[in-house]
Amino acid sequence: MTSGRSAERRQDAAAVVTGYAAVTPLGDTDATWEAVLAGRSAARSWPDLDELPVPVACRVAHVPAGDPRHRGRDLAGRAVGQAVAHAGIDLQSFDPARVGVFVGTTMGESAAYELAVDDGDASAFDVDGAAGQVFGRHVAELVGSRGPVRVFGTACAAGNYAIGAAADAVRSGAVDVAIAGGVEPFSRIAAVGFARMRAMTPDLCRPFVAGRRGMQLGEGAAFVIVERADEAQRRGATTRARVGTLGLASDAYHPTSPRPDGSGMASAMAGALRRSGIEAPGIGWVSAHGTGTLQSDAAEALALGTVFGAGGVPVSSVKGAIGHAMGAAAAIEAVLSVRALETGVVPPNVNGEAPDPALRLDVVTTARGAGPRAVLSCAYAFGGLCSALPFEVPARSAA
Numbered sequence: 001m002t003s004g005r006s007a008e009r010r011q012d013a014a015a016v017v018t019g020y021a022a023v024t025p026l027g028d029t030d031a032t033w034e035a036v037l038a039g040r041s042a043a044r045s046w047p048d049l050d051e052l053p054v055p056v057a058c059r060v061a062h063v064p065a066g067d068p069r070h071r072g073r074d075l076a077g078r079a080v081g082q083a084v085a086h087a088g089i090d091l092q093s094f095d096p097a098r099v100g101v102f103v104g105t106t107m108g109e110s111a112a113y114e115l116a117v118d119d120g121d122a123s124a125f126d127v128d129g130a131a132g133q134v135f136g137r138h139v140a141e142l143v144g145s146r147g148p149v150r151v152f153g154t155a156c157a158a159g160n161y162a163i164g165a166a167a168d169a170v171r172s173g174a175v176d177v178a179i180a181g182g183v184e185p186f187s188r189i190a191a192v193g194f195a196r197m198r199a200m201t202p203d204l205c206r207p208f209v210a211g212r213r214g215m216q217l218g219e220g221a222a223f224v225i226v227e228r229a230d231e232a233q234r235r236g237a238t239t240r241a242r243v244g245t246l247g248l249a250s251d252a253y254h255p256t257s258p259r260p261d262g263s264g265m266a267s268a269m270a271g272a273l274r275r276s277g278i279e280a281p282g283i284g285w286v287s288a289h290g291t292g293t294l295q296s297d298a299a300e301a302l303a304l305g306t307v308f309g310a311g312g313v314p315v316s317s318v319k320g321a322i323g324h325a326m327g328a329a330a331a332i333e334a335v336l337s338v339r340a341l342e343t344g345v346v347p348p349n350v351n352g353e354a355p356d357p358a359l360r361l362d363v364v365t366t367a368r369g370a371g372p373r374a375v376l377s378c379a380y381a382f383g384g385l386c387s388a389l390p391f392e393v394p395a396r397s398a399a
Helices: 004-012 029-037 068-087 110-119 133-143 155-172 188-196 229-234 263-276 294-308 326-343
Strands: 015-023 099-104 149-152 177-184 220-228 241-243 247-250 285-287 314-316 374-381 385-392
Touching: 015 029, 015 068, 015 155, 015 229, 015 326, 029 326, 068 110, 068 133, 068 177, 068 220, 099 133, 099 155, 099 326, 110 188, 133 149, 133 177, 149 155, 155 177, 155 220, 155 241, 155 326, 155 374, 155 385, 177 326, 220 229, 220 326, 241 326, 247 263, 263 294, 263 374, 263 385, 285 326, 294 374, 326 374, 326 385
Parallel strands: 099 149, 099 177, 285 314, 285 374
Antiparallel strands: 015 220, 015 241, 177 220, 241 385, 247 385, 374 385
């Protein structure tokens, strides 16, 4: 048993979200949330993708098209600016050496690679302006950070890695505030690769549905502002959610397929709950990875059954609505997880209204006013990377 003073110290050292923003194919944060609750999908055919095996995708149309080689930076800049405004934070009042930047991505500025091939002049290609680290530098410049800048190339789990690392840095006192999230511009390279793997659906992504035909590529960016609870309280900030401790595991099974029994995924989930001091029954919603592929959804369902019991927790995936934004996916889902805690509403499984009974999941088919006190946001990636990140209503840490 711990003393009240120890509990108080833990609360003071907690990492909390004070602001957030997402830029998705459904719009910015508010528009995305309302569209997901309404069950809308951003998927459509794009004339400029007609040469690709699958021309259907979820792309961000409301952000003006500029230099395609800077598309990711344009998306990131919009999300970061909105997150800072949402937090009501004056970053100039902080020591710039104690402002951290943590970013997840998969492909970096993918269009730069594509255009280098199209131009036929590889000598003009600037890898330093195209690889993923460019996003970290860009965000640091935007917010005036001279603190740690970390970029995670852990594929489709990268957003969780970035936010989890940011929370650790804040809790440990390594930084006073962190800007954390993920960004991924649409990638034709990825679209061709997934299509050749026969992992992409030709119409709609339908997570956890019988007869599901695969994933759908998306793009976007999302960032959260993470601070220590006591510092956020001191400046009068609105504390929107407490960030738990990231759970990680490795399947070590196959380059692209998950371990069929879902044991790696279950290990990441269980580890996140254990390290965050949350009992499995306390989770009111799992924001699932839910890509809509046969293998991944089946393995994830088994993992959820291992941790929560068959049908033991409400589950849904937003990838039917906004596609799979790879390195930005978990960051977008983190923002929606915090919004679910704030509103007390669990969003539905878009395009997944008829869940596969063989998966034995409690799939949320219409928005539920379930009032979750804690959510678990899960993200998995090629190479057997498994991650799970909990978020809680701040009242729990004050109890």
